[in-house]
Amino acid sequence: MNKKDTSNSPHVLPALPYAENALEPVITAKTIGFHYGKHHKGYVDNLNKLITGTEYADLSLEKIIIATAGRPERTAIFNNAAQTWNHTFYWNSMRPKGGGEPPAALKQRIEASFGSVDACKKELAGAAVSQFGSGWVWLVLEDGKLKVVKTANADVPLTTGKKPLLTIDVWEHAYYLDYQNLRADYVSAVLDKLINWEFALQNAS
Ligand SMILES: [Fe+2]
Secondary structure, eight states: OOOOOOTTSSOOOOOOSSOTTTTTTTSOHHHHHHIIIIIIHHHHHHHHHHHTTSTTTTSOHHHHHHHHTTOGGGHHHHHHHHHHHHHHHHHHTBOTTOOSOOOHHHHHHHHHHHSSHHHHHHHHHHHHHHSOSSEEEEEEEETTEEEEEEEETTOOGGGGTOEEEEEEEOSGGGTHHHHTTOHHHHHHHHHHHTBOHHHHHHHHO
């Protein structure tokens, strides 16, 4: 039977893994409402419009991202596909009552790569603050080692062979309503109180 596989199309906005107010007071329901309900949804809607009738229409999100990365004539599709993926990954990188000590198996790997959990958090915070303009900071796995990288705009480490374990969105829309221009305060609050180390461990396994 030559049935066309349309399971990837249209792309859907995944449900948030918690209630919109579940990350308060670190990130307010108002911020999540706009960020998830307007920004993330907008990327999904734009992606579906842009890929209709193209060779990307039936591809998975990851395949679209890989196929359009670095192709200037496909920038709009790449940006909306990557931002769709990045935001879903970001929601899962946080949890209510997160932060604290990573699970032992992850802690060992963090210590092997950074020396200590605090050093890892410091590197994530430093990368977040030094990212000029919009972007993302990531904990990734590359060649068996944990590393911190930052990306600009919609860029995602998937396209350069790195395996993302965690991310923090450092676009202004992620924190401006709650922290105004104080990106460093937003990032350190996320790292101390929301970061989902269990999700990172799951991705590293
Ligand atoms: Fe965002």
